[in-house]
Amino acid sequence: MISESRFWKAELNRWADFLERRRGARRWSEASTARVEKAVMLGFFAIRRLIESKGRLSDSTIRRPIRLTLFPSKSQHVTLLNCHRIDRHFNLASRRRKYLGLGDLCNQFIHSYVFTLYVGSRSGLQGFLVSSEQRRKRALYEVPVRTVINLFRRAAADDPNSESWVFESSIGDYRVTARLLKHREHAA
Numbered sequence: 748m749i750s751e752s753r754f755w756k757a758e759l760n761r762w763a764d765f766l767e768r769r770r771g772a773r774r775w776s777e778a779s780t781a782r783v784e785k786a787v788m789l790g791f792f793a794i795r796r797l798i799e800s801k802g803r804l805s806d807s808t809i810r811r812p813i814r815l816t817l818f819p820s821k822s823q824h825v826t827l828l829n830c831h832r833i834d835r836h837f838n839l840a841s842r843r844r845k846y847l848g849l850g851d852l853c854n855q856f857i858h859s860y861v862f863t864l865y866v867g868s869r870s871g872l873q874g875f876l877v878s879s880e881q882r883r884k885r886a887l888y889e890v891p892v893r894t895v896i897n898l899f900r901r902a903a904a905d906d907p908n909s910e911s912w913v914f915e916s917s918i919g920d921y922r923v924t925a926r927l928l929k930h931r932e933h934a935a
Contacts, residue, residue, distance in 0.1 A: 749796055749797060749800040749803055752797055752800070752803040755793045755796065755797060755803075756797075756902065756903040756904075756905075757903070758789070758790075758793060759790055759793055759794070759899045759900070759902055759903040760899070760900065760903045762786040762787075762789065762790040762899055763790075763895075763896045763899035763900045763903070765782075765783075765786050766783065766786060766787070766872070766892055766895060766896050766899070767896055769782075769783055769871070769872050769892075770871050770872050770892055770893075770896075771871040771872075772871050772872060773868075773869070773871060775864075775866060780864060783864060783872065784862065784864070787856060787875065787895060788856055788857065788859075788862075790895070790899050791852070791853040791856040791857055792853070792857055793902075794849065794853050794898070794899075794902050795850065795853040795854070795857060797902060798849065798850055798853070801923035801925070802907060802923050802925045803907075803925075804902060804905050804907065804925065805905050805907040805925050805926055805927045806924055806925055806926060807926070807927065808849065808901055808902060808905045809848070809849050809850065810848065810849075811849065812846035812847070812848065813846060813847050813848070813849060813852055813894065813898070814844065814845075814846055814894075815844075815845050815846070815847060815852075815888045815889060815890055815894070816842050816843070816844065816845065816888065816889040817842075817843045817844070817845035817886050817887070817888055817889075818837040818838055818839055818841065818842065818843075818886065818887040818888075818889065819837065819838050819841055819843070819885070819886055820836060820837055820838075820883075820884055820885050820886060820887070821836065821837060821838045822835060822836040822837075822884075823884050824836075825860065825861070825878075825883045825884060830860055830861050830883070831861075831863070833861065833863065833876060833887065836883075836887075837886075837887040842889075845886075845888065847888070849898070852888075852890070852898075854879055855877050855878065855879045855882070855888060855890075856875075856877055857879075858879040858880050858881065859877050859878065859879055859880075860878055860879060860880040860883040861876060861877060861878040861883060861887060862875065862876075862877050863875065863876045863877075865889065872892050873891065873892060874889055874890050874891040874892045874893075874894070874895075875889070875890045875892070875895070876888070876889055876890075877890060905927070906927070907925035907926060907927055
């Protein structure tokens with residue numbers, strides 16, 4: 748459980764800033780690639796912890812569908828020794844639009860079996876190709892870096908100001924709903 752979310756959210760902003768700076772990079776080393784992987788992985792882990800800590804992110808942020816590109820699998824034999832052969836395992840000519848929830852996208856990165864940066868020779872960091880261990884035999888997702896940056900910034904800025912706690916005996920715990928309510932300005 749996260750006791751104070753502002754520290755986690757400050758880190759999300761730092762990781763978003765870092766990814767923004769790397770977007771235009773044309774030179775990549777193993778170290779710079781590892782730093783990007785680390786920022787993305789830790790950012791999605793932070794978001795998942797904020798989700799699981801109930802009331803730290805609004806329901807509108809958590810439930811907002813995220814538009815991605817899906818490449819269907821064409822192989823059932825994705826292993827540790829060949830997972831880098833993306834064109835062998837996924838049909839890159841068959842792009843499909845797919846929407847994932849925020850928690851599901853977090854899990855794709857946190858439990859990634861395939862996780863590759865997509866870097867253009869002249870355009871810098873474009874995004875990521877990712878598939879979790881559970882989904883590696885079904886699909887590969889293309890996640891634009893702009894989407895990741897926007898998600899990190901949205902989660903960092905999300906500060907719910909209304910919560911509802913209702914005990915549900917079926918789960919033996921409280922169901923928490925967090926919302927952002929618009930403030931009305933009162934005439935003086």
